[in-house]
Amino acid sequence: MSNIIEVTGVTYLYSRGTPFERRALDDVSVGFRRGKITGLIGHTGSGKSTLVSLLNGLYKPASGTVLLDGKDIWESPKEISKIRYRVGLVMQYPEYQLFDETVRADIGFAPRNLGLSKEEIEERTLRAASFVGIGEDLLDKSPFELSGGQKRRVAIAGVIAMQPDVLVLDEPAAGLDPRGRREILGGLSKYVTEGGGSIILVSHSMEDMAHYCDDVVVMGGGRVIKTGSVAEVFSDKDALHSAGLDVPASLRIAEGLRERGINLSGELYTPEGVAEAVIKYIGGGRK
Amino acid sequence: MMKNDIIIRAEGLGYTYLDEGERRGDEIPALSGVTLSVRRGEYLAVLGHNGSGKSTLAKLLNLILTPTEGKLYIDGVDVSSGELSEDEVFSIRKKVGMVFQNPDNQLVATVVEEDVAFGPENLGLPREEIRARVDGALSLVGMTEYARHAPHKLSGGQKQRVAIAGIIAMRPEVIIFDESTAMLDPLGRRDLLDIMDRLCRDEGITVINITHYMDEAALADRVIVINDGETVLDGTPKEVFSEVDRLHAIGLEAPQGREILHLIGGRGIKVDKAALTEEECIAVLYELISRGNINE
Numbered sequence: 276m277s278n279i280i281e282v283t284g285v286t287y288l289y290s291r292g293t294p295f296e297r298r299a300l301d302d303v304s305v306g307f308r309r310g311k312i313t314g315l316i317g318h319t320g321s322g323k324s325t326l327v328s329l330l331n332g333l334y335k336p337a338s339g340t341v342l343l344d345g346k347d348i349w350e351s352p353k354e355i356s357k358i359r360y361r362v363g364l365v366m367q368y369p370e371y372q373l374f375d376e377t378v379r380a381d382i383g384f385a386p387r388n389l390g391l392s393k394e395e396i397e398e399r400t401l402r403a404a405s406f407v408g409i410g411e412d413l414l415d416k417s418p419f420e421l422s423g424g425q426k427r428r429v430a431i432a433g434v435i436a437m438q439p440d441v442l443v444l445d446e447p448a449a450g451l452d453p454r455g456r457r458e459i460l461g462g463l464s465k466y467v468t469e470g471g472g473s474i475i476l477v478s479h480s481m482e483d484m485a486h487y488c489d490d491v492v493v494m495g496g497g498r499v500i501k502t503g504s505v506a507e508v509f510s511d512k513d514a515l516h517s518a519g520l521d522v523p524a525s526l527r528i529a530e531g532l533r534e535r536g537i538n539l540s541g542e543l544y545t546p547e548g549v550a551e552a553v554i555k556y557i558g559g560g561r562k
Numbered sequence: 563m564m565k566n567d568i569i570i571r572a573e574g575l576g577y578t579y580l581d582e583g584e585r586r587g588d589e590i591p592a593l594s595g596v597t598l599s600v601r602r603g604e605y606l607a608v609l610g611h612n613g614s615g616k617s618t619l620a621k622l623l624n625l626i627l628t629p630t631e632g633k634l635y636i637d638g639v640d641v642s643s644g645e646l647s648e649d650e651v652f653s654i655r656k657k658v659g660m661v662f663q664n665p666d667n668q669l670v671a672t673v674v675e676e677d678v679a680f681g682p683e684n685l686g687l688p689r690e691e692i693r694a695r696v697d698g699a700l701s702l703v704g705m706t707e708y709a710r711h712a713p714h715k716l717s718g719g720q721k722q723r724v725a726i727a728g729i730i731a732m733r734p735e736v737i738i739f740d741e742s743t744a745m746l747d748p749l750g751r752r753d754l755l756d757i758m759d760r761l762c763r764d765e766g767i768t769v770i771n772i773t774h775y776m777d778e779a780a781l782a783d784r785v786i787v788i789n790d791g792e793t794v795l796d797g798t799p800k801e802v803f804s805e806v807d808r809l810h811a812i813g814l815e816a817p818q819g820r821e822i823l824h825l826i827g828g829r830g831i832k833v834d835k836a837a838l839t840e841e842e843c844i845a846v847l848y849e850l851i852s853r854g855n856i857n858e
Contacts, residue, residue: 319717319747424612450663450744452611452774454813479747482818519749524777524818524840531844537851546818550825553847557831 278306278342279441279473280330280362285339287325299325301497302339307441307490312467312474314484314505317494318519323477326494327443330475331362344440360389363439367446369430373418378409378429381418385437403436404429406470407462424455431459435466442466443475448483460487481523485509485544493518509544525549569735569768570600570623574632575642576791577618592618593791594631600770602735605762607782608772609802611813615791616772620740623770624660625651637735656685659729663741665721674716674724675700675709681732699727702765703757719750726757736768737761743778755781776803776817780838787814804835819843826850 287300375381386396407428448456491508493501495518529543542548576594593615610616628644671677703723785802787795806824
């Protein structure tokens with residue numbers, strides 16, 4: 276199976292059976308490719324947080340199925356907590372969830388609960404810390420001595436240490452400066468390329484989607500509006516606009532040039548892509 | 563310039579705190595030697611990475627912290643002595659309002675209009691005056707129709723707008739936004755930036771937006787960049803964002819259009835360093851490409 280997670284015909288209702296019933300997801304079907312980083316984007320109320328909570332069994336769909344590696348996660352409801360080790364969810368502002376005495380103990384919490392050997396707990400802790408750029412010198416500190424960005428990374432490492440098949444992160448870079456964003460998101464890419472995992476990244480930043488994601492799923496009004504590669508999704512301006520989203524600034528600039536009769540080619544959704552395309556265009560003109 | 567045109571003046575302002583962690587007792591300078599003047603009615607952006615000292619500056623301006631070095635004058639009053647009476651502190655805080663990052667941390671009441679009325683009620687104003695201020699403030703942030711709603715059921719952007727209304731109702735001279743858009747989605751962010759702009763242009767309120775979003779800083783009249791507790795750049799957005807290499811060196815970026823021009827400039831191709839908005843960048847690139855084709 277090329278999809279690590281597949282959602283088919285999923286509907287989810289809040290306050291089911293009361294006068295306040297609200298349809299948060301309406302017949303959603305979407306697949307997330309194995310070994311890829313998929314961006315999940317949409318406005319507040321678009322249904323993306325509900326979808327994320329369905330992926331690891333925090334919520335149960337009113338109808339439809341969630342398949343993990345081809346198997347319905349609700350096949351045996353008593354076993355649902357096992358799914359949460361396989362689909363690791365990093366909530367927004369996870370740094371508020373740190374609790375243990377040392378960084379090492381905090382990152383190793385889930386492996387300890389999995390009943391792993393001491394050696395394996397240590398090995399997983401070190402590996403998880405290295406993915407997020409937390410050096411060994413920090414492992415014996417109290418998590419509360421760290422900076423905000425470091426705390427965030429320790430919290431993410433705590434989920435990575437479970438070695439989930441799928442790592443789902445809700446706005447992992449929110450509130451961080453450009454360097455902090457790069458450190459966290461760049462480290463996550465390694466979890467896919469070196470760790471063999473898959474990632475679902477919820478973000479509001481079209482720029483981050485353009486830089487780090489392979490695929491993008493656009494949500495709006497409880498439905499999937501558009502899904503495809505970054506290039507496919509960013510070229511469908513109408514779909515993005517109907518979801519109330521904008522394209523990255525670089526792409527807007529490339530489009531401004533197209534309106535003036537200059538058709539650049541290449542990956543036009545990052546500054547690097549547009550700069551390359553312009554240089555190529557001029558070079559081509561001089562030949 | 564006349565003295566009272568300057569609403570905030572800092573001279574060699576600094577703040578050093580005592581570390582409570584591993585290096586217990588060590589003095590850690592969070593901000594040092596910052597000298598700046600903010601004109602009444604100015605729209606200022608303060609840019610810096612996490613831990614640069616920009617939030618410390620905000621806390622000094624709002625008298626949450628007392629400076630450990632230098633002088634700070636707000637509306638001509640020296641507030642750096644640490645010897646202000648409670649009334650004096652209260653009167654300064656009334657002049658300088660602050661909107662924080664997390665809207666959940668600043669709403670106190672269970673009904674939107676009661677939350678907005680909280681400040682004016684504490685001023686002991688007459689009932690009619692409170693009503694007028696609350697209505698005016700809610701209308702200014704576009705939240706009139708939510709006056710009777712419960713704040714916890716609003717979106718993040720709506721909560722921030724209610725928090726701002728609560729500050730506007732105090733009739734402040736200055737409003738400091740301390741990374742107030744960080745938790746908002748793109749629409750909520752755009753709304754909030756529109757409100758900042760209107761507060762400054764239409765209401766004459768001095769707006770200070772502390773942020774690490776480059777595109778937000780580009781909207782201000784003036785940008786100051788703080789790094790390691792010191793001011794490293796101070797100028798119009800055009801001036802500050804023409805220093806792309808210096809911004810990169812301290813972990814910041816320029817808006818994407820400027821980055822594109824910088825990358826092209828790095829290949830030995832001459833490009834205008836002042837272009838900043840998307841339209842300006844498109845015009846510069848168009849000019850460059852047309853020139854390239856003429857050279858054919």
